[in-house]
Amino acid sequence: MSQRAKARPVFLSAILLLGLCAVSTFFSFLAFRAGERLVSHTQEVRAAIGDLEATLNTAGRARMSFLLSGDSDDLSEYRTATAHATGQLAQIKNLTHDNAVQRVNCENLETITRNRLQIWEQEITEKQQGKAVHLPQLLAQNVEMAQKSAAQTDEIRRVESELLQMRVQAAHKRFILATALVSATFSLALILLYFYYRLLSRELVFREQAEQSAHEAYLREVTFRQDEQRFRVFIQAVKDYAIYTLDAQGNVVSWNEGAERLKGYSKSEVIGSNFSRFFPADDIQDGKPQRELEAAIREGLTQEEGWRIRKDGSRFWASVTMTAIRDNGGRLIGFVKVTRDFTDRMLAQEALRRANAELVAEVADRKAAELKLAKSERSLRELSIHLLRTQDEERKRIGRDLHDSLGQYLAVLKMNLESLDSVIGTNRNGANEQVALCIRLADDALKEVRTISYLLYPPLLEEMGLKSAIPWYLDGFSKRSNIQTTFDAEADFGRLPPEIELALFRILQEGLTNVHRHSGSPTANVRLFRSEDMAILEVKDSGKGIPTQLLQQTGGDWTGSPGVGLRGMNERVMQLGGRFEVVSAGGGTVIRAVVPISDPVANLTRSA
Numbered sequence: 351m352s353q354r355a356k357a358r359p360v361f362l363s364a365i366l367l368l369g370l371c372a373v374s375t376f377f378s379f380l381a382f383r384a385g386e387r388l389v390s391h392t393q394e395v396r397a398a399i400g401d402l403e404a405t406l407n408t409a410g411r412a413r414m415s416f417l418l419s420g421d422s423d424d425l426s427e428y429r430t431a432t433a434h435a436t437g438q439l440a441q442i443k444n445l446t447h448d449n450a451v452q453r454v455n456c457e458n459l460e461t462i463t464r465n466r467l468q469i470w471e472q473e474i475t476e477k478q479q480g481k482a483v484h485l486p487q488l489l490a491q492n493v494e495m496a497q498k499s500a501a502q503t504d505e506i507r508r509v510e511s512e513l514l515q516m517r518v519q520a521a522h523k524r525f526i527l528a529t530a531l532v533s534a535t536f537s538l539a540l541i542l543l544y545f546y547y548r549l550l551s552r553e554l555v556f557r558e559q560a561e562q563s564a565h566e567a568y569l570r571e572v573t574f575r576q577d578e579q580r581f582r583v584f585i586q587a588v589k590d591y592a593i594y595t596l597d598a599q600g601n602v603v604s605w606n607e608g609a610e611r612l613k614g615y616s617k618s619e620v621i622g623s624n625f626s627r628f629f630p631a632d633d634i635q636d637g638k639p640q641r642e643l644e645a646a647i648r649e650g651l652t653q654e655e656g657w658r659i660r661k662d663g664s665r666f667w668a669s670v671t672m673t674a675i676r677d678n679g680g681r682l683i684g685f686v687k688v689t690r691d692f693t694d695r696m697l698a699q700e701a702l703r704r705a706n707a708e709l710v711a712e713v714a715d716r717k718a719a720e721l722k723l724a725k726s727e728r729s730l731r732e733l734s735i736h737l738l739r740t741q742d743e744e745r746k747r748i749g750r751d752l753h754d755s756l757g758q759y760l761a762v763l764k765m766n767l768e769s770l771d772s773v774i775g776t777n778r779n780g781a782n783e784q785v786a787l788c789i790r791l792a793d794d795a796l797k798e799v800r801t802i803s804y805l806l807y808p809p810l811l812e813e814m815g816l817k818s819a820i821p822w823y824l825d826g827f828s829k830r831s832n833i834q835t836t837f838d839a840e841a842d843f844g845r846l847p848p849e850i851e852l853a854l855f856r857i858l859q860e861g862l863t864n865v866h867r868h869s870g871s872p873t874a875n876v877r878l879f880r881s882e883d884m885a886i887l888e889v890k891d892s893g894k895g896i897p898t899q900l901l902q903q904t905g906g907d908w909t910g911s912p913g914v915g916l917r918g919m920n921e922r923v924m925q926l927g928g929r930f931e932v933v934s935a936g937g938g939t940v941i942r943a944v945v946p947i948s949d950p951v952a953n954l955t956r957s958a
Contacts, residue, residue, distance in 0.1 A: 361542075361543075363542050364539045364540075364542035364543045365539075367535045367536070367538050367539035367542065368535070368536070368539045370531075370535045371531075371532050371535040371536045371539065374528055374531045374532050374535065375528070375532055377528070378524070378525070378528035378529075378532070388513075388514070388517045389514065389517070389518075391445065392510050392511075392513065392514040392517075394445055395442065395445050395446060395452075395506070395510050396507060396510060398438060398441050398442045398445060399442060399503050399506060399507060401438055401694060402435060402438040402439065402442065402463075402503070403499075403500075403503060404694065404698055405431050405434050405435045405438060406431075406435055406463070406466070406499065408427070408431045408697075408698075408701060409427075409428050409431035409432050409435060409467075409470070410470075410492060410496070411701065411705065412424045412425070412427040412428035412431060413428045413470050413473070413474065414488070414492070416428060416474065416477065417473060417474070417477050417488065420477065425474065428470075428474070432467055432470075435463065435467070439456075439459070439460050439463060442456055442459070442506075443456045443457075443460070446506070449509070449513070451509055452506060452509055452510070455502065455505050455506045455509060456506065458502050459499070459502040459503065459506065462495070462498050462499050462502055463499060465495075466495045466499065469491070469495065473488065591608045591612075591688055591689065591690050592606070592608050592609035592611075592612040592613060592687075592688070592689040592690070593606045593608060593609060593686070593687070593688050593689075594606060594609045594620075594686075594687055595675075595684055595685065595686050595687070596625055596684055596685040596686075596687065597683075597684045598682050598683065598684055598685075599624075600624050600625050600626065600639065600640075600643050600685070601622055601623065601624050601625070602620050602621055602622065602623055602624075602625060603621070603684060604621075605617040605620055605621060609689070612660075612666075612689065612690075612691055613628060613658075613660050613661060613689075614660045614661030614662055615661050619661075624639075625639065625687070626639035626640075627659075628658050628659055629658065629659065630657055630658075630659055630665070633656070633657075638656075642654070642670075642672060643672075643685070645672075646672045646673065646674045646685055647674050647682060650673070650674055651671065651672070651673045651674070652671070652672050653669075653670070653671050653672075654670055655667065655668065655669050655670070655692065655696075656668060656670070658670075658689070666691050666693045667691070667692050667693040667695075667696040668689050668690065668691060668692065669689070669690045669692045670687060670688070670689050671687070671688045671689075672685055672686070672687050673685065673686045673687075808822070808823070808855070811851060811852065811855055812848070815844075815845045815846070815851060816845075816846060816851040816854055816855060816878070817839050817843050817844075817878060819851075819855060820837055820839070820855075820858060820876060820878065821837055823855075823858065823859070824837055824862075824876065827862055827866075831862075831866045833862075833865065833866060833871065833872060833873065833874055834872060834873045834874070835862075835873070835874045835875070835876065836873070836874075836875045836876065837876045837877075837878075838875070838876070838877045838878070838879075839877070839878040839879065840878070840879045840880060843878060843879070843880065846885055846947060847947075849926070850885060850926060850945055850947070853922045853923070853925070853926055853943075853945070854878075854885070854887045854943060854945065856918075856919075856922060857887060857889075857919045857922060857923070857941075857943045858876065858887060858889060860918060860919050861889035861919070861941050862874060862889065864916075865889070865891045865893065868893070869891045869893025869894060869895075869938070869939060870893045870894055871891035871892045871893030871894075871938060872892070873891065873892055874889065874890070874891050875888075875889075875890045875891075876888065876889055876890075877890075880947070881944075883946060883947050883948065884928070884944050884945065884946055884947065885944075885945050885946075885947050886942065886943070886944050886945075887942070887943045887945075888940060888941070888942050889940070889941050890938060890939070890940045890941075891938045891939055892937060892938040893938055893939065895934040895937070895938060895939050896932065896934040896939055916932065919941070919943065922943075923943050923944070923945060926945045926946070927945075927946050927948075928943065928944050928945035928946060929944050930942070930943055930944075931943075931944070
């Protein structure tokens, strides 16, 4: 058998393996195309959901703005957005109709969205009818509906992600299998060709070289054509981007499906025409198309955004990339343009800018309101300080008047009655008994007037200080109320500034009055002590305590409490730069006044 006869089956086997390799490559390419379509489908679903969410957000903001301002432009923007949302829902359903789970999710999303739009329509109708807008309720309702919608869209995204992951895994397995098959067949084909070469190396050296050269040229041509075909198929398959080529003068040479979908022109309508037809008339007159070509020639690649015109005359905001194409010699042969519709993004950015401006204005208004509120609080604080000072001065004046005038009159009346009693002596008609009764009544009235005058402004507080005045007051309080009291004070407590002693004494009076009126406690314990540079007065009872509802309502700030006593005590402590505390439980109540031992005028200024 000749070398040529031996080489023939080897060569045929190699060709068969190469054919198998080509078939495997072809089917791999088909699988890759299918994978690309599935990935593109998933991205379309995600993009559609994102567009729907953006549209609903735009509608929600326009609806809220209309409810607050009643502006017809906001209502028009809301109507446009809701109409767009309905079309986007239909698009999502169309994209996911091939999956049963996604169909259910889309139906749920459609139900939620339609309910949401129905509620919005009802609110707008009520606004148009002149009904009041309850902002907190609207915000809470809007947040709840947005959460439901977001949960459903997240579920659709999750299912799409799972499907995409499964498809990617399957594509990866096919890729590994195809790669292994192609590599194995190609390697074996090379081995067989090597044997074929060895068998005919002596007899067919020149012929083998020629055939090998032809074979290699053939492979290069096949590869080139496959790459070119793959590129064209890829370009035609892209639908979200308008990809087309121009010649050196700017005339359209190729036109993909994405360009037809975005601009509205079919391939037969646009091939051969100049690309300037896609620009607005003002840009054409300004020479913008020619400047783009010149910039691409000069820089190689240009990117810009601007308005473009569709076939139906509508405008859209486009993101454009233009690349100059040159041959191996550097000669310009044309341009490649990639255009994408960024209208929604541009409108979203504009809406965000308006929202930011509104937010800045709202923050400024709130700051101004806070300044006004702070000024009002300062005025109210100054008025309260003035009223408390006036009250103390009036108490002091009334106490002195009672002691100096009415007290003296009662003393003189008692002395006159005693003189009359000594003159009458023993009388059978009982006149002496009536006089004695009048003497006792005058004596009781005199004691009561002195007690009242001392309570209004006790002289002992000025003469001996708070530590000495408290036991005197507790003794009289126990006699009047039958409540047992105890007093615990530090041995070296000493005197305090008069304003502090007066404020703490008034707090003691008001605190014991509350114990007597409200607590039902049989005992009251009073403590007076110092802690570092603070004077502390505590009044504790064992009564029923303050209702929990009142404590929760005040939240520890008694400025706005319904009780005058607690509010007055808190105000006195705050004037001195201190703090007022109330601790209450089922076993009683403790009120605590903590006042800094320093210049009361300085404390008063700081608190104001």
